[in-house]
Amino acid sequence: MxxxxxxxxxxxxxxxxxxxxxxxxxxxxxxxxxxxxxxxxxxxxxxxxxxxxxxxxxxxxxxxxxxxxxxxxxxxxxxxxxxxxxxxxxxxxxxxxxxxxxxxxxxxxxxALSGRPGVVLAAGTGTSAVGLGVDGVLHLVDGWGYLLGDAGSGYTIGRAGIEAALREDDGRGGSAALLRRLVARWGVPREVPRLVHGADNPARVVAGFARDVFDAAREGDPHAGRICTDAAADLADAVAAAARRAGLGTSPVVAVTGGLLGAGPVLAGPFDLALAERLPGVARQEPDxxxxxxxxxxxxxxxxxxxxxxxxxxxxxxxxxxxxx
CATH class of the missing domain: 3.30.420.40 (ATPase, nucleotide binding domain)
Incomplete structure (x- = not known):
């Protein structure tokens, strides 16, 4: 055609x-x-x-x-x-x-794969992994939306960072580094719920704080680092599940879209390690x-x-x- x-x-x-x-x-x-x-x-x-x-x-x-x-x-x-x-x-x-x-x-x-079999992880504000097997059947993993799923997404990273900042403000053992960034971004912590819930797109507002989490992780904040590591594991779990459901074995071609791994080594590093643990023969390529x-x-x-x-x-x-x- x-x-x-x-x-x-x-x-x-x-x-x-x-x-x-x-x-x-x-x-x-x-x-x-x-x-x-x-x-x-x-x-x-x-x-x-x-x-x-x-x-x-x-x-x-x-x-x-x-x-x-x-x-x-x-x-x-x-x-x-x-x-x-x-x-x-x-x-x-x-x-x-x-x-x-x-x-x-x-x-x-x-x-990302020009129509070929493999797994594509879409990781941005939300997350989903799509596996396409040699039988031509598409298999979707996650993509449940920010209220029910999207594990490892920009939203879940941002939410975890906000929670750590608010816990610190309460004196419940959160992250001082993330609290400083939250205050710099939005001001008084008690105003944050109003700003988030009153937004036209709350998921976008919360996901925006993921950038602050990445910055804090780069500067060595352990709490921010754990958030990134946990998110990386969730993303790798989604890819492995999509590969399994599509019958692609342990050596599928994998591409990642959506921009989240653009955060660099703080997220891409633990993601690649987690992916290699779950799929030892994985070949991650840049999207076509x-x-x-x-x-x-x-x-x-x-x-x-x-x-x-x-x-x-x-x-x-x-x-x-x-x-x-």
Whole structure:
């Protein structure tokens, strides 16, 4: 299948929304904006559609009239009932376009390994691991959202850091280093609950404190170091479980997306050690490309097994000729 004339792809996370416009198979323009709180919450679908519309409007020259729109959204695998209203909303915003919606974990996997078998860990504000076996079946581990899961995520690291700071403020044996950073960021500790609970996106606010945890760990704070080590173990557990469920053995190809390991050795070091303990023959590689490229693959590669975890609406007749560049 040749590349459609124009493909619009979205990567919708809990803290950010990215869009890319592809022309003739080439990424011609990109834009970025804030992300919605999450699909499972009240008004989550509307917020996601508004985030995508606003981000697409920021593309140089606008999104024009894409032939295909593919959106990967955080939380969709856990809230599949939202696929239909998302398809409706995107079809209304982009009349005549073929629309595909799926999880951002699926588009991340497709982009990171170019559709090949292996495990892709998406580690950012939330976390999920997707394993794809040689049988073409996708297996999702975690991705339960910040209230129920997302072990090892930026949110859980930030929350653990905030808790350690507040325990220190109470005199319950927390971390003085993290308390200093919390005060520098937000002021009086007793004001922090109001700031977090009153935020439009509490998970994003809490995850932001992960940067302070990493800084404290780099400076040798033992409590911050333990938070990083615990998070690394949780991330490695998710990868190992995804590899096991996908039947990939102890030597799978693994790629990590999402930016969390960008914290450097304080997190990547213990993660690699924990991963080698669980999967002795693991081969961790840099991602081939990002979730926007994975979404483009879904638009142009009908043979990808990732379509099994996607929903599609195509206004064209079934006997329509294939799109050409």
């Amino acid at each position: 040749t590349a459609p004339t124009s493909v619009l792809t979205f990567d919708v996370g809990k803290t950010g929304c990215r869009a890319a416009l592809w022309t003739g198979g080439v990424r011609a323009a990109e834009a970025e904006g804030p992300g919605p709180v999450g699909l499972a919450g009240a008004g989550g679908t509307r917020a996601a559609l508004e985030a995508m519309s606003a981000t697409a409007a920021g593309l140089p020259g606008g999104p024009a009239s894409p032939a295909t729109v593919v959106a990967g959204l955080a939380g969709l695998l856990s809230a599949p009932q939202q696929a239909a209203p998302l398809l409706d909303g995107l079809a209304a915003r982009f009349p005549g376009a073929r629309v595909v919606v799926t999880s951002d974990a699926v588009t991340s996997h497709a982009g 490309d990002d979730a926007l490229a994975g979404a483009h693959l879904l638009a142009t590669r009908p043979d990808l097994p990732h379509h099994g975890a996607s929903s599609t609406r195509d206004p064209r007749p079934t006997d329509a000729p294939p799109e050409t560049p």
